[in-house]
Amino acid sequence: MISHIMIRNKVDIRVRYAETDVMGVVHHAHYWVWCEVARVALMDVMGYPYKRIEVEGFYLPVVELQAKYRASAYFDDDLSVWAEIQELPRSRVEIIYAIERQGKRLFDGSSRHAFVRKGGGVCKPPRAWLEVLMPYVT
Amino acid sequence: MISHIMIRNKVDIRVRYAETDVMGVVHHAHYWVWCEVARVALMDVMGYPYKRIEVEGFYLPVVELQAKYRASAYFDDDLSVWAEIQELPRSRVEIIYAIERQGKRLFDGSSRHAFVRKGGGVCKPPRAWLEVLMPYVT
Amino acid sequence: MISHIMIRNKVDIRVRYAETDVMGVVHHAHYWVWCEVARVALMDVMGYPYKRIEVEGFYLPVVELQAKYRASAYFDDDLSVWAEIQELPRSRVEIIYAIERQGKRLFDGSSRHAFVRKGGGVCKPPRAWLEVLMPYVT
Amino acid sequence: MISHIMIRNKVDIRVRYAETDVMGVVHHAHYWVWCEVARVALMDVMGYPYKRIEVEGFYLPVVELQAKYRASAYFDDDLSVWAEIQELPRSRVEIIYAIERQGKRLFDGSSRHAFVRKGGGVCKPPRAWLEVLMPYVT
Numbered sequence: 249m250i251s252h253i254m255i256r257n258k259v260d261i262r263v264r265y266a267e268t269d270v271m272g273v274v275h276h277a278h279y280w281v282w283c284e285v286a287r288v289a290l291m292d293v294m295g296y297p298y299k300r301i302e303v304e305g306f307y308l309p310v311v312e313l314q315a316k317y318r319a320s321a322y323f324d325d326d327l328s329v330w331a332e333i334q335e336l337p338r339s340r341v342e343i344i345y346a347i348e349r350q351g352k353r354l355f356d357g358s359s360r361h362a363f364v365r366k367g368g369g370v371c372k373p374p375r376a377w378l379e380v381l382m383p384y385v386t
Numbered sequence: 387m388i389s390h391i392m393i394r395n396k397v398d399i400r401v402r403y404a405e406t407d408v409m410g411v412v413h414h415a416h417y418w419v420w421c422e423v424a425r426v427a428l429m430d431v432m433g434y435p436y437k438r439i440e441v442e443g444f445y446l447p448v449v450e451l452q453a454k455y456r457a458s459a460y461f462d463d464d465l466s467v468w469a470e471i472q473e474l475p476r477s478r479v480e481i482i483y484a485i486e487r488q489g490k491r492l493f494d495g496s497s498r499h500a501f502v503r504k505g506g507g508v509c510k511p512p513r514a515w516l517e518v519l520m521p522y523v524t
Numbered sequence: 525m526i527s528h529i530m531i532r533n534k535v536d537i538r539v540r541y542a543e544t545d546v547m548g549v550v551h552h553a554h555y556w557v558w559c560e561v562a563r564v565a566l567m568d569v570m571g572y573p574y575k576r577i578e579v580e581g582f583y584l585p586v587v588e589l590q591a592k593y594r595a596s597a598y599f600d601d602d603l604s605v606w607a608e609i610q611e612l613p614r615s616r617v618e619i620i621y622a623i624e625r626q627g628k629r630l631f632d633g634s635s636r637h638a639f640v641r642k643g644g645g646v647c648k649p650p651r652a653w654l655e656v657l658m659p660y661v662t
Numbered sequence: 663m664i665s666h667i668m669i670r671n672k673v674d675i676r677v678r679y680a681e682t683d684v685m686g687v688v689h690h691a692h693y694w695v696w697c698e699v700a701r702v703a704l705m706d707v708m709g710y711p712y713k714r715i716e717v718e719g720f721y722l723p724v725v726e727l728q729a730k731y732r733a734s735a736y737f738d739d740d741l742s743v744w745a746e747i748q749e750l751p752r753s754r755v756e757i758i759y760a761i762e763r764q765g766k767r768l769f770d771g772s773s774r775h776a777f778v779r780k781g782g783g784v785c786k787p788p789r790a791w792l793e794v795l796m797p798y799v800t
Contacts, residue, residue: 265564266557266689270682270737276448277680280415281542288541299600310414314452323684324575403702404553404695406546408599413542419680426679437738461546462713552724556691586690590728
């Protein structure tokens with residue numbers, strides 16, 4: 249049984265010159281950096297800043313990614329980058345992303361993350377991390 | 387009906403310090419830069435260097451990505467990055483990637499690309515580009 | 525004779541995870557990306573957005589850089605990145621940077637830029653670009 | 663009294679697509695990543711791989727940079743990136759860089775580095791590190 253939750257947050261990103269390439273648009277790798285910025289901000293809002301995860305002896309590396317790039321982003325664009333958790337994770341944490349420019353969807357993606365102990369192996373999400381998600385269970 | 391082809395190439399990548407992050411491993415976004423290096427080298431081997439695509443008035447942007455990150459890569463690792471085309475593309479070009487360190491698989495991924503005319507929209511793969519793939523049809 | 529001017533602007537930068545390296549701090553190359561963000565914002569404030577330079581047929585590439593790195597920046601730090609023009613340029617444009625975290629200076633740097641015509645060579649700063657600087661001459 | 667030494671090494675770099683920007687050339691920040699690749703290779707040749715510095719409890723962060731960008735680099739260019747030590751360091755280590763494409767000089771730069779103890783402050787270069795430089799004293 250999956251527990252559905254709903255926690256969602258948006259960050260504003262202004263495209264940096266260094267994020268473009270000779271094609272004249274943002275290079276596809278940089279979208280993942282923005283998704284990470286949105287993921288970190290989501291955890292701030294959730295009440296468990298990403299830094300706390302590392303302080304408590306864990307990492308949260310990416311284990312899977314997928315994305316559809318629907319339209320290009322350009323230098324100096326003002327973008328909205330959404331990050332969302334839809335399910336209370338039992339092992340892997342899934343984050344869903346959407347990137348928009350003035351309501352136009354540019355990108356849909358998702359990442360899956362494993363909790364890993366520093367110097368150790370994969371583990372379940374720490375209880376304290378799950379507890380802060382409880383108020384968002386629907 | 388899908389025409390199966392087989393063209394595959396490997397590049398050697400030595401992990402750069404700048405590609406690591408505070409987690410002590412390579413940041414996940416950089417794998418896509420290596421995949422791109424492998425994709426460019428694959429087109430060299432295929433006989434249609436990527437630069438020629440742009441000279442002839444096209445771009446080949448990423449429209450989809452997916453990946454599984456199986457194990458970490460570290461500073462100064464010597465990696466093998468494989469890129470492969472398995473099907474003669476009718477519209478989108480799919481490239482399959484595998485990254486290994488001394489035979490250990492670290493990453494599996496794929497990207498899909500659309501041919502786009504400069505200043506224009508999505509188009510089919512140019513005939514000349516398909517023709518260089520013909521010798522690889524199995 | 526040098527005309528002294530004074531135009532200065534600050535941008536707020538929150539350090540991204542992807543900007544760190546295995547040393548546990550921000551990799552030195554990323555400071556230049558932040559300086560560029562601050563330079564672009566300075567030109568917005570000055571009334572001549574960087575994009576307009578390119579629309580009018582010019583580029584403004586870096587021709588010289590120098591920097592002192594005084595203290596490390598860390599993931600999630602809130603930084604102030606200052607960019608400043610101190611002299612009305614006759615040929616090269618010089619921008620001075622300072623990066624601080626809560627009043628502590630982390631970085632001092634400068635860049636020099638040449639105006640270059642697209643498809644052409646180095647040229648003087650366009651008259652329209654100099655004119656927007658005139659109100660700042662002291 | 664300065665002890666002059668001479669140790670110099672070259673790495674071959676092929677410009678990656680992701681290293682370009684919308685100006686159509688390599689973004690200036692990436693040159694520092696190549697200089698770092700050349701610096702790491704120089705220490706391999708010198709007989710004291712960079713990784714050993716960290717294993718022995720030190721870091722070697724950048725404390726100063728300077729550069730002149732003389733000509734642009736483009737996607738797929740084959741570049742030679744030289745790194746050189748000219749003086750036996752007493753405190754800071756200086757590395758001199760030159761980047762060329764088929765004999766044409768694109769970039770001159772230098773970096774200065776401090777030895778820092780992990781979790782501690784600036785220190786002198788470790789004796790073992792200096793000793794491997796001794797055969798290069800002229």
